Amino acid sequence: MKNHMMNAVLYDRYGGPEVLYLGRVPRPEPAPGEVLVKVHAFSVNGGELAARAGRLRLVTGRRFPQRVGLDFTGEVAALGAGATRLTVGDRVWGVLGRTSGFGSAAEYLTVPADRVGQVPDGLDLVDAAALLVAIIAVTALRDKAALRPGERLLVRGAAGGVGHAAVQLGRACGAEVTALARAANLEFVRGLGAHEAVDHRSVRPAQLGRFDVVLDTVGTDLRAIRRLLDPGGRMVTIAFDLNRPVASLGYIAASAIHGRGRVRFFSGNPVQKHLDDLARHVVEGKLRPAVHTVFPLEETAAAHQELEAGGVQGKYVVRVV
Structure with a gap:
């Protein structure tokens, strides 16, 4: 070659x-x-x-x-x-x-x-390409947040790549899933299994209630979203504010020692075992492209x-x- x-x-x-x-x-x-x-x-x-x-x-x-x-x-x-x-x-x-x-x-x-x-x-290999990002959702909900059946889960950016996988996985886990998305996407996320779908432009964070686990895929307003955690709640974000990167990452780091509920940040770096795990979720019907x-x-x-x-x-x- x-x-x-x-x-x-x-x-x-x-x-x-x-x-x-x-x-x-x-x-x-x-x-x-x-x-x-x-x-x-x-x-x-x-x-x-x-x-x-x-x-x-x-x-x-x-x-x-x-x-x-x-x-x-x-x-x-x-x-x-x-x-x-x-x-x-x-x-x-x-x-x-x-x-x-x-x-x-x-x-x-x-x-x-x-x-x-x-x-x-x-x-199909095209469908498979759409599912790869679900590895991040699996890691976030299972490994980082330890989501349990019956807990309240908020997925922010629920219609996007990681978000739409998280809605499906949260429902399969037995959690009560609230999905934040654009108004035009609410029916889509309901079809994925969300118990409640909310237009993110129509409510302030404080109106959403309390949650055991928050998965954020947006990266902005992390302080306000973090306040939604119940005692013992866990928040995972896969994004930070690109317009204010130093302040945003600094807040995520400070959350580990200040206030209620640490904000866990990570980026995916999957190897074979993660891919095999994803394949099992697909075969078991927990995820669809x-x-x-x-x-x-x-x-x-x-x-x-x-x-x-x-x-x-x-x-x-x-x-x-």
Whole structure:
């Protein structure tokens, strides 16, 4: 495969979705312990939008061109030395690691073998791409918040990628789920299993009542949302205020020692065991995919634009092949 080229989505400067273009880059070869994946689909995530816009430039730097795409589904195309768990042709899914950056918006990618799992039989690879973000919801509710049957759960940003998975998982766990979303998305989140669906623009946080667990996917107004916790309540956020990052992250850190209810913040970094766990949830019927729109690879910029506009129900997915 040496000197072979492939299509990939790139950008040469920070900015809006219009900076994205389809370019040509060398097709990678798997190093020892890696697999080469022929990418079938990936979803569009908020973190890569922030990176493309330059809001994370302290991390992403100023070396261009840069890439987009965080998760992926596809087929194993080749194996590096020592990658014996998988075979060529296996249907796989995964998420690029924190040290790998972005880059799944491409025809091929290489990834360590321990960072991919096998897609459940019968699950379409486009649908599978929409479900990958559910790993974060599983970790947040089960591992970080220890959600229990009968508890009251508030999901903020309930119609989005992580949020719509959290509503389903909360209902499957036996929790009483309140979903905060746009008015246009309330019927959608009710259909996912929310006991109560509330237009986030129509109420103040204090009017929502009290909760045992809060899952926040928005990152703003964390102080007001935290006040909704009952004694012993737990709050998990997967986002922070990108307009006030230092203050927002500082508040999250301070919550561990001040006031009632620590705010737990984390970002996903899944490996095989997490992917296998997700597959079990799918097979058991606890999760079903919600694909809002499918875009071709050359229209990745349009997918970014749509996600930035808001109002997504589930996930925007880009099909590569």
